[in-house]
Amino acid sequence: MTAAPAVRRYAAHPFWQAVGILVLAYIVVVWVVPLLPGSAIVPKSVVLQYMVTVLVGLLIYVSDNEERWARFKEPIEAVLVEPRLRVARAALLVVVTVLVGLIAYGQVATTVAAPPNLRSIHPAPPTEITFRGKSITLTGLENPLRAHPESLPLYLAEGKGVYYRNCLPCHGDHLDGQGHFASGFNPLPANFQDNGTIAQLTESFVFWRVAKGGPGLPREGTPWNSAMPQWEDFLTEREIWSVILFLYDQTGWKPRRWETEPGKGESGKGKGDD
Amino acid sequence: MTEHLLLGLQAAADTTRAYGEFPLIGARAAVWIAAEVHLMFAAFVLGVPMFAVVAEAIGIFGKDQRYDRLAKEFTRLLLVAYSATAIWGAVLVFFLATLYPKFWAYLTAVFGPSMWAYAGLFFCESFTLYLYYYGWDRWKYGRPKLGHWSLGLLLNLWGTIVMFIANSWLTYMMTPPRDITPTTDPATIKLWHAIANATWMPINVHRLIANVVFGGAIVAAYASYRFLAAKTDEERAHYDWMGYVGNFIAISALIVLPFAGYWLGREIYQYDQSMGITMMGGFMSWLWVIQAFLIAVLFLTGNYYLWIGMGRIPGAERFRPYTKYLLIVLVLGAIVWGTPHTMIADSKELAAMGGSHHPFLGALGVMSAKNTAVNLMILTTFLSFLLYRRANTRPVVPWAKSGTMIQGAMFALAAGVVLFYGIRGYFVEAIVRIGFSVYQVLAVLGCIVAVTVIDVLMGRGAQSLGAIQWGKMPPRSQYALFILAVTFTWLMGLMGFARSGIRQYWHVWQVVQDTSKYAATPALGYASKMISLCVLIFLTLVGFVFWLGGLAEKSTFVATGDREGGGGGRHVGH
Helix, strand or coil, X not given: CCHHHHHHHHHHCHHHHXXXXXXXXXXXXXXXXXXXXXXXXXXXXXXXXXXXXXXHHHHHHHXXXXXXXXXXXXXXXXXXXXXXXXXXXHHHHHHHHHHHHHHHHHHHCCCCCCCCCCCCCXXXXXXXXXXXXXXXXXXXXXXXHHHCHHHHHHHHHHHHHHHHXXXXXXXXXXXXXXXXXXXXXXXXXXXXXXXXXXXXXXXHHHHHHHHHCHHHCCHHHCCCCCCCCCHHHCCCHHHHHHHHHHHHHHHCCCCCCCCCCCCCCCCCCCCCCC | CHHHHHHHHHHHHCCCCCCCCCCCCCHHHHHHHHHHHHHHHHHHHHHHHHHHHHHHXXXXXXXXXXXXHHHHHHHHHHHHHHHHHHHHHHHHHHHHHHHCHXXXXXXXXXXXXXXXXXXXXXXXXXXXXXXXXXCCCCXXXXXXXXXXXXXXXXXXXXXXXXXXXXXXXXXXXXXXXXXXXXXXXXXXXXXXHHXXXXXXXXXXXXXXXXXXXXXXXHHHHHHHXXXXXXXXXXXXXXXXXXXXXXXXXXXXXXXXXXXXXXHHHHHXXXXXXXHHHHHHCCCCHHHHHHHXXXXXXXXXXXXXXXXXXXXXXXXXXXXXXXXXXXXXXXXXXHHHHHCCCCCCCCHHHHHHHCCCCCCCHHHHHCHXXXXXXXXXXXXXXHHXXXXXXXXXXXXXXXXXXXXXXHHHHHHHHHHHHHHHHHHHHHHCCHHHHHHHHHHHHHHHHHHHHHHHHHHHHHCCCCXXXXXXXXXXXXXXXXXXXXXXXXXXXXXXXXXXXXXXXXXXXXXXXXXXXXXXXXXXXXXXXXXXXXXXXXXXXHHHHHHHHHHHHHHHHCCCEECCCCCCCCCCCEECCC
């Protein structure tokens, strides 16, 4: 009988409301989101970002009104000055000190994990590449095989063969980046089913990435340790275009189109007299 | 191939006397600081006259002396800031001429005549400003007052042309006309051809709006400083009101700024796609995550200021219970807006996620989610402002109830359109999705315009529930104004770096190569520190300007005891 009003009193107090919402938000981000279908753990960097946002929101909530702000500060002031809360004050001092110590330890302790690195997953492609000595302008470039719709089944069959002979071990049977060798790589092989990979790119970008692989990434892609081979050493131009056709056909994604007519958006530079 | 050879030859020829060295921090850092601080002051001195002249017009045509005093106070800040702009501009020119002499010679060869015009206009601008400020009390009434106001217009005209000229130089560096190659003799390039390059007009418009935002934010920060230092209720009332006006101008202009930015970004993509990708998807994309954070800070702080401000408005208590729902929308919006597409994760987390894209939260990292979040945040901010505006009035027109319902329906419709296209964006290809953002923006702008018109009509003859008690604001509201000013300044530095940095190792994109030892694009960590340093230098100097502003005014501020409508206290003539 007495517990319920006490709980209600706490629930109506802005300080405990704020604490409650903060705890709830943490539970949702750290434990509930990973439980959702197809989800995964939330990286610590993102947890921190979300929690800071929620904290700022809470501080705004408790302080945008004089009365609420005064009530919010009551328990804090009480713990800091009231003699009857001496034990709570001492406990708080210990907890805060230990917490700061733990965070500092966590920051400086040596671990075996590689440090997180900022990588540009889709670095800017060059305007032009050299494929086995031949210059190819990427800007405005479409998959040349699409110019022959009657032969598409043939190209797709060819692309499928290329994929299963070369790409399967890493990118997997479902094109989801879960091949047998996948777990041995960092970064992991690209998941083509994800709407953040080929679904966002033009076919010319994919061509560049397949042809030049990890070694051909521009400097801005560093620190980069992609194990993707430079496929121009093993596949012909037509084989690469056909496997690209296969990737889009199999995943159902449509390649990104160019905004302007091919060639119209070119800078007109980088075309020497060669 | 030939072009590559030529570039190599150019690089070899550039090794002698092309670059100078600056002690301790190096040439690039020296130019960086000079350019950035100059730009910040310039933005301030171009932004403030715009609303000084508007405030003066409200004073003249609305017969409200408060606005006239406000305009004069804005202008007083300009005088010192104007000298600082000129000093930093001179420092920049000297640094460029001594540290990058060859490149500077190239720029002068192309733009020489425009630089003379620039100097001439700067002269005109300075003297118009002196006349405008010192003539304030002399031409105070009647026809001479209109003449004085025209001086304000003229000041804006000079300032805008000066900015347009300087913009042509830097946009030329980014997007030189396509027919200009490394072999083109700079002396043969037609001046107008170089000026009217692809990004010139988008930058002009973007900066024009951004200057208003920036000027408003800095003026609000000045008012908050004076509010906190105020000794009397009169002073507090005046500076509370001034802070409100500055903040209102900043936030109102901020709402249209993203559209100008979008145009600029689009022109960059159109000009050279790889440049666009470097900016939005490549190396520079991390800056946009920081930008997202800072913009979320702006929205939250701007709304916070309004909500606290409701505490001093009789009648606002009717609306205060609703602000928590607005806050929920803003916090959720900020979470979505700030969710990175490519997440920073350790190897264990990467393995669990199957890559850098989170399988579930990754959906919040794409453009559809961001556009939806930011448009809803804009709508929410507008709603906050509407509640604030209506707080101390009760409409008396017979159609008030249905008018409010129509306004509510418009909000619902706009939010519905934003959500519909936001969700639909996941099911269409990229090129179609890009077009959706236009519909979202139009829905939001349409709602803002229509709801404002209805509100103005509905507010005619409205019953007042009491005057705003200017000055009755807790100090934390004033710190919110400080946060806004710091955030705007920081954003300007960060985004300016993104724009300028995408040139990479070119002084002029694919025309004049940077062959100095500083040619490499700086790492983001280094860039962030440099930008923060510039912000610190600027704010310290601005703090000094504020202090000077207070020093000059102390003897002229006379309390009147007139508190009606705020802005109590008046300035006596010199």
